Amino acid sequence: MSLVFGSRLDIHSGGIDLAFPHHENEIAQCEAFHQCQQWGNYFLHSGHLHVKGKEEKMSKSLKNYITIKDFLSTASPDVFRLFCLRSSYRSAMDYSDGAMLEARRLLRAVAAFVEDARAYMRGQLAGGPVQEDVLWERLGRTKGAVQAALADDFNTPGAVDAVTDLAHHGNRQLKAAAKAAGGPRSPAVFGAVVSYVEQFFETVGISLAERQCVSGAGGPAALHSVVEELVRFRRKVRQFALATGEAPGEARRQLLERRPLLEACDALRRDLAAHGVSIKDRGGVSTWELLDPRTEDPRPGS
Numbered sequence: 001m002s003l004v005f006g007s008r009l010d011i012h013s014g015g016i017d018l019a020f021p022h023h024e025n026e027i028a029q030c031e032a033f034h035q036c037q038q039w040g041n042y043f044l045h046s047g048h049l050h051v052k053g054k055e056e057k058m059s060k061s062l063k064n065y066i067t068i069k070d071f072l073s074t075a076s077p078d079v080f081r082l083f084c085l086r087s088s089y090r091s092a093m094d095y096s097d098g099a100m101l102e103a104r105r106l107l108r109a110v111a112a113f114v115e116d117a118r119a120y121m122r123g124q125l126a127g128g129p130v131q132e133d134v135l136w137e138r139l140g141r142t143k144g145a146v147q148a149a150l151a152d153d154f155n156t157p158g159a160v161d162a163v164t165d166l167a168h169h170g171n172r173q174l175k176a177a178a179k180a181a182g183g184p185r186s187p188a189v190f191g192a193v194v195s196y197v198e199q200f201f202e203t204v205g206i207s208l209a210e211r212q213c214v215s216g217a218g219g220p221a222a223l224h225s226v227v228e229e230l231v232r233f234r235r236k237v238r239q240f241a242l243a244t245g246e247a248p249g250e251a252r253r254q255l256l257e258r259r260p261l262l263e264a265c266d267a268l269r270r271d272l273a274a275h276g277v278s279i280k281d282r283g284g285v286s287t288w289e290l291l292d293p294r295t296e297d298p299r300p301g302s
Helices: 016-034 068-072 077-085 097-121 132-151 156-179 187-203 219-242 248-273
Strands: 009-015 040-046 049-051 093-095 277-282 285-290
Touching (some): 009 016, 016 040, 077 097, 093 097, 097 156, 132 156, 132 187, 248 277
16 A cells, blocks of 8 residues: 555545554554654545344345346436435435435436426527526535535535436526416526536436437447437427417317327337436427436326
8 A cells, every 4th residue: 555655644434343453553664664653644444234124224134135237227327416415424224126216316307307497598498597596606605515524524414415306496587487488588596507417426426318329330429410300209299299279279280180290209209218217398388308227217297
């Protein structure tokens, strides 16, 4: 270790069960070897990963563990990272399917907000202005809360809660704007919020913009173009099916005649959902996103 890090360490980590005597012995040997008063500045002792309902830690020797390969067949690495971040590093964590589902739900909710906010900024999400002053104030407060949480013994649960609360508040603003009459939009504040949310999750090793790739020529760019054209064609068909005359009787007749087109659009959305492509219809506008294939299929909208 000394060949790589030299005679001083800033941070040394390990399980709580190694604090004594393992780390005490390591400190004594290293300080004697390097002839220094303080070999390591900080020791971070982490809690164990427990099987929910049991007080014993998950370990190979106890045969109560799940392999990484088995875990990745049901969830993504980002889900596990968020699961860990929602607990203090000092505390024991209870591993359970429910905890993983909650982490997955939270991650997808934040990712959905980012997608919707980008759609709003591009003019693809119907709506008018939002309460910019409230959002700017909320963003500033969140930055302060995150900094304070991380400075408080690396309180990642507090930091994650602050950022997800910001995303939830921004999502409520988007929903309120969608119900309001059209008017001047407010893309700048959402750009700042999205940038901060993405930066935070990227800093802790979680990507909100992860996309599927396909093998062979073309790669992800080709896949993106194909899906974009398919969703654009579906949007035109759907808009035609929903366009009716002003007379009540004529409008009803046209809707009945064009109902098979709407049913075909819904069927296409369900088929694409099975392949990880989630389409969202908002009035006459349709947007899409590619989801992690290891998560559950998105529920078809109405």
